[in-house]
Amino acid sequence: MPVSIKDKMPQSSESMFEENIAIFVGLLRREGLPVGTTEMIDALNALARIDLANRGEFKAALRSTLVKSYRDQALFSSIFDHYFVPREEHQKRSEEAVAYHQQLKNQINRADSELQFKGESLQLTSGELQQYGSLSEQQRDRLQDFLHKTETGKNVESRFRPLLETVVRSHLRYCRTKKKSMQESSGDGAGQEAGADPGREARSLRETDIEAIRAADMPAVEQLLQKLSRKLAIKILRRRRSGPRSGTLDLRRSMRENMRFGGIIFNLKHKPKRRSKQQILLLCDVSASMKQYSVFVIHFLLGLQEVVRNLSCFSFSDNVENLTPGLKGRSDLQHILDRVIRQSKNWGGGTNLGRSLSEMTRKYPDLANAKTTVIVVSDTKTVSLDQAIKELEKFKDQVRRIIWLNPLPLEYWPDYRSVKEIGELVEMWPCSTIAQLEEVLTGRL
């Protein structure tokens, strides 16, 4: 007989329990985990089959039914630990919450009594009053002093009140912004919160704009990129088992195979398809706005050196520079940064795509051939766009395909003629985050 959660608890507790699970599922969804109704029903059915008092079993049952990806497990764990707390912890948190609310109330009352003009409280929101309460003693004294001086000044009338309120609000806003920027520069606040939660951190790193990734996150990013490129390398290396109709018909083998059936063709034999290793030519724009994107793509692709027959890496701005010899066998991020930025002659120059492509074809004719997949990392911003388009058309005819990774946000694409015209010639994909980089290259190499 099917077991239900109803068999485990009285009706009133049952609805509260289900509501709690629904709220928990809502929290998971809010954090971006794809939890559907089916999963929630599975979770409730699973909970009916376990010892609810056993926290380990309770967590494992929810995890196996609600979270279907390893990447999301750390995030699940963190939300679970915050949501389902032991009774003592719950009691403690309730007491803390009551104390906190009382403290806030006191702060607001105090602020209300201190921020007065001509005997009447200023019309400020409770949020603003709270913020006043959180200021240092010195800052509060300064603000009170200002109010006092204004109040006792000459020709000061009651109608000045709105002006005064605006000034106080602006000052509070200024204090808030200053505090926030100080926290960010010292690595506190949001950054630290993210650091405390590995699941959220990895998830957010994948989805952060590459240019916005901070130096402190580089080791984590390096690991993430290594992992992703290994994954892609395995995919490329994977051998394709030849199916029954994999290649062209092999008449000789088919006839030989069917001799035993008296010439009636029962089994057709096909020639196996040959899979050659890919030849990749990477062209990276190293103008100032493109630096970080290019470095990340180079790092990602260098992880594939063992599985692609020939990976050549060039930087371009005003002209092209061959980075391949300096990067061979070295795939650490620091070395790539050194090679691409500090030792590069091109670094930081203006972009001339047309001239760079023409130089590429002239100096390295062997690299751009019918077996080459070209990956271009650029936001398409170039001088002499018309010349660039002509050169790109010629270049396109020489190679197998061109994949263009454009870090420009998708919503800006319609604003640029260069994106439209180049996009008509090549396969162009948005690529401003590691997640997008993975998606584009995993699906297309």
Place this chain on the structure above:
Amino acid sequence: MTITLDDLRKKFERVGYICDESTALTVYLALDLGKPLLIEGAPGVGKTEMGKVLAEILETELIRLQCYEGLDETKALYEWNYQRQLLRIQMNRNLEDEQIREEDLFSGDYLLERPLLKAIQAQKPAVLLIDEVDKCDPEFEAFLFEVLSDFQVSIPELGTVRARNIPVVVLTSNNERELSDGLKRRCLYLYLDFPELEKEVAILKAKVPGIADRLAWETARVVAGLRRQQDLRKKPSIAETLDWARALVALNRNRLDGKLVADTLNLFLKTHADQQYFRREIGPEGIDKMLKNPENGGEICRCQ
């Protein structure tokens, strides 16, 4: 196929499959809820073994479908035995009085059952192991989750074939590509990680007869230390640890040292780059240091 959580734990232990509480619980829930179990994890952590062990525990047949790129319904579900059909037509040419009908040719006699059909047609609920599901094409995956949700298939010439018994389905994936949400939604999810030190020692003792206590601990510690090295391309799996331990037992060793580890490197580090990394960054000295200081959290010290 009713089984309690306690029974399952005991049976896992009896067949020598050492796992943690949450793994046993997830498997129990999959069995009790009748849901497919999707297992992900690094290669060599015991995903495929889980299917085999479940067949042993449930005393039933294991039907395995190995996935690969290009796998289609004809290899996974059913195919008509064209050769046999043609032979039948040939034979009937000379027998003028016996007319052959289309239904005769498309009957069960000419149907080649592939693993999926075999699993749902089995007389006793079988364990269906769909191995490395991430290697098959997305189109096949979509087809697969239709079969797994209804446990019935339509064969145009025969009609709908419903499952005689719902099989226990175990899907494994090395996470080479993201599986579709549809497939995941139909499964319970289990991520198998490399075991804790104590569990690995227990596995070694259970699977390698005659291994000395000290050797088991030292082997597990070295392997755990190597798995913590972020720069290794391929971390030693449980299967490789077992092979290595068996080789050490065959060499009549009852303890490890740096030189022995370096000499038997080929058994657990399977890429040239990893072996070079070991020689460059760890070396026999690093292993010796680690083995002499078990209190340092199992960190392998670098040579420098």
